[in-house]
Amino acid sequence: MKLNPFSWQSNPTRRGELVVGPAMILPAVAGLCIFQFAPLGVAIVNSFRAFNPFTHRAGGFVGWANFTAVLADPPFLQAVLVTLAYIVLMLVVVVPLALALALLLDRRMPGTAIARGAILGALAASEAVSALIWNQMYQPDSGLFNAVLKALSLPAQPFLNVGWQAILSIVVMSAWKDVGLPMLIFLGGLQAISPTLYEASSIDGATPWRQFTRITLPLMRPSIVLAMFMVTLSGARLFTPVVILTQGGPGGQTSNLTFYSYAQSFLFNSPGRASASVMFMLALLVVITLVQAFALRSRQGETA
Amino acid sequence: MTAADISTRQATEANAPPSAASLVPLPEADVTGLPAIERPDDAPVPPRHDEAPRRPFGTIGLLIVAALFAFPIAWAAAESFKSTPDIIKYRLPLGWATFLPPHPTFENYVMLFTSLHFQWTLVNTVIASTGQVIIAVCTSTLAGYAFARLRFPARNGIFGLLLLTAFIPLEVILVPLYVLVSSMGLTSTYPALFLPFACSPFGIYLMRQSFQQLPVELDDAARVDGASTWRIFWRIALPNVRPALATLVLIQFIWSWNAYLWPLVIMQDPTKQIAQVVLASYQGQPNFPLDGPLFAGVTVVTVPLVIIAIVLQRYYVRGLMTSGIR
Numbered sequence: 255m256k257l258n259p260f261s262w263q264s265n266p267t268r269r270g271e272l273v274v275g276p277a278m279i280l281p282a283v284a285g286l287c288i289f290q291f292a293p294l295g296v297a298i299v300n301s302f303r304a305f306n307p308f309t310h311r312a313g314g315f316v317g318w319a320n321f322t323a324v325l326a327d328p329p330f331l332q333a334v335l336v337t338l339a340y341i342v343l344m345l346v347v348v349v350p351l352a353l354a355l356a357l358l359l360d361r362r363m364p365g366t367a368i369a370r371g372a373i374l375g376a377l378a379a380s381e382a383v384s385a386l387i388w389n390q391m392y393q394p395d396s397g398l399f400n401a402v403l404k405a406l407s408l409p410a411q412p413f414l415n416v417g418w419q420a421i422l423s424i425v426v427m428s429a430w431k432d433v434g435l436p437m438l439i440f441l442g443g444l445q446a447i448s449p450t451l452y453e454a455s456s457i458d459g460a461t462p463w464r465q466f467t468r469i470t471l472p473l474m475r476p477s478i479v480l481a482m483f484m485v486t487l488s489g490a491r492l493f494t495p496v497v498i499l500t501q502g503g504p505g506g507q508t509s510n511l512t513f514y515s516y517a518q519s520f521l522f523n524s525p526g527r528a529s530a531s532v533m534f535m536l537a538l539l540v541v542i543t544l545v546q547a548f549a550l551r552s553r554q555g556e557t558a
Numbered sequence: 559m560t561a562a563d564i565s566t567r568q569a570t571e572a573n574a575p576p577s578a579a580s581l582v583p584l585p586e587a588d589v590t591g592l593p594a595i596e597r598p599d600d601a602p603v604p605p606r607h608d609e610a611p612r613r614p615f616g617t618i619g620l621l622i623v624a625a626l627f628a629f630p631i632a633w634a635a636a637e638s639f640k641s642t643p644d645i646i647k648y649r650l651p652l653g654w655a656t657f658l659p660p661h662p663t664f665e666n667y668v669m670l671f672t673s674l675h676f677q678w679t680l681v682n683t684v685i686a687s688t689g690q691v692i693i694a695v696c697t698s699t700l701a702g703y704a705f706a707r708l709r710f711p712a713r714n715g716i717f718g719l720l721l722l723t724a725f726i727p728l729e730v731i732l733v734p735l736y737v738l739v740s741s742m743g744l745t746s747t748y749p750a751l752f753l754p755f756a757c758s759p760f761g762i763y764l765m766r767q768s769f770q771q772l773p774v775e776l777d778d779a780a781r782v783d784g785a786s787t788w789r790i791f792w793r794i795a796l797p798n799v800r801p802a803l804a805t806l807v808l809i810q811f812i813w814s815w816n817a818y819l820w821p822l823v824i825m826q827d828p829t830k831q832i833a834q835v836v837l838a839s840y841q842g843q844p845n846f847p848l849d850g851p852l853f854a855g856v857t858v859v860t861v862p863l864v865i866i867a868i869v870l871q872r873y874y875v876r877g878l879m880t881s882g883i884r
Contacts, residue, residue, distance in 0.1 A: 274787045275708035282701035285757030290723040296734035365620035371868040372627035378867030380816030382834040383860045387634045396649045405652035512729045519733045536730045
């Protein structure tokens with residue numbers, strides 16, 4: 255690191271900070287450079303390189319060949335569609351559910367602490383353990399859900415054994431586990447709304463529904479934008495439930511980009527395809543993050 | 559607290575004056591226009607109308623929500639006291655035995671801790687989590703204090719770059735990271751489990767924010783007394799950010815306790831594998847069903863963690879909000 259002469263360098267009590275400061279950040283900088291930035295750089299470079307089919311060592315540069323190979327691979331294209339399906343379904347299921355739960359918990363009635371504890375508990379449980387438990391409940395022949403359906407004289411469902419039901423099953427499990435985070439964001443947003451607005455509007459004769467659409471929703475817009483992007487990011491990165499519940503099956507119908515690249519690198523030993531598919535994943539996440547940054551900034555500009 | 563909250567508050571303040579102004583004349587018109595007898599009946603109704611009749615429904619709704627969200631883990635805990643044949647036998651015709659153990663037994667726990675040696679798996683998980691928490695606390699407090707209080711060139715630029723690593727998904731760097739850690743000769747060692755994620759952009763951000771909130775006068779007074787920068791950090795700043803430290807420890811602990819993908823890939827020695835991965839290997843054994851021990855293991859790994867998170871939810875929620883909103 256280059257030390258530039260600054261005016262406060264002449265101050266003897268401040269001069270020590272030029273040494274102590276960089277020394278204190280050094281462990282964190284070194285750790286993040288070695289274990290985050292360096293692998294990221296390698297991942298980007300590798301996506302343009304050929305790989306030895308036997309040793310899997312990276313070889314010469316092949317331009318966009320890995321990318322064209324991946325784009326010609328039908329399972330990859332399906333994985334892109336499945337990734338988008340997860341994102342859309344997670345948004346449709348999680349955001350309204352989180353908002354409803356936040357509205358329910360915001361009233362601070364008896365029972366609020368219990369419900370909040372249960373939701374936070376699901377959030378703290380690991381994805382792997384949650385998926386293991388839900389896997390037992392989804393079992394088509396002996397699972398709990400089919401036992402309930404049978405008791406209600408409804409037809410048994412295949413759940414994880416049929417593509418669209420498997421996707422929905424993964425989404426429902428993830429929604430159960432992760433709805434707490436957007437709910438906490440919404441609770442923060444709700445508590446920032448002044449109660450006088452509701453009092454004033456109810457004197458005015460506004461129905462609760464009107465209050466919700468005219469006061470709550472508009473004022474919650476920044477929280478909703480934020481929660482939507484967090485759900486989008488987690489939906490795009492869904493992995494553990496896919497591995498444990500379906501292994502990408504049946505017939506690759508639940509395999510998303512994350513699972514595809516994992517399978518290409520660790521199950522099918524195809525590092526070229528894996529590194530290119532990972533770049534598509536990275537591009538998707540960068541786009542989502544940039545849109546989020548832009549959306550939040552323009553919202554702030556509007557209200558300020 | 560957060561960007562969203564600030565803008566919400568701004569929106570609230572912007573909207574409040576006009577709506578309040580438009581509503582104020584109405585009660586006055588009521589006072590003058592309507593007979594005074596009807597007012598005591600009508601006026602208090604709207605605010606109470608919102609609260610009183612809804613309470614029982616609201617509480618019932620909350621209890622249903624609590625039951626739905628607690629159910630999977632509670633059910634898994636109940637199943638762990640059934641023998642594996644009982645689990646399979648009592649599941650399909652739905653009855654009380656589907657949910658509660660008809661013949662409570664500890665045999666799953668006995669099997670888990672004798673023939674399956676799950677205690678070593680737990681020790682591995684504790685080693686991995688403790689290593690990650692210790693390194694994360696050290697690196698985050700050091701860097702957080704330097705970024706908050708000390709002045710050196712390119713300080714904010716470096717801080718911004720470090721925060722960017724929070725957006726690098728593990729899935730993207732998985733293979734190069736695996737190659738890197740292998741080339742360091744760490745495959746199937748304990749450090750491989752926690753070293754790559756021990757430096758946490760979340761921790762640095764959280765600690766920087768906490769140190770910034772301490773009054774600068776505290777540092778200045780100590781400096782006048784001749785205390786060195788290190789002494790100010792160690793003796794004055796650090797003891798004053800205990801809640802943030804609790805948040806950091808709790809969140810890092812839960813994250814590393816729940817890690818799955820990285821241990822699955824890097825740990826090839828089954829005797830050093832962590833609980834999450836070992837438990838996943840118990841499922842779907844066709845010839846030798848391990849459903850009972852699976853539920854017992856799930857209970858052992860999850861229930862204490864969930865209870866810790868609920869009891870310490872003040873710190874947990876703060877950590878979640880900081881990690882989610884950068």
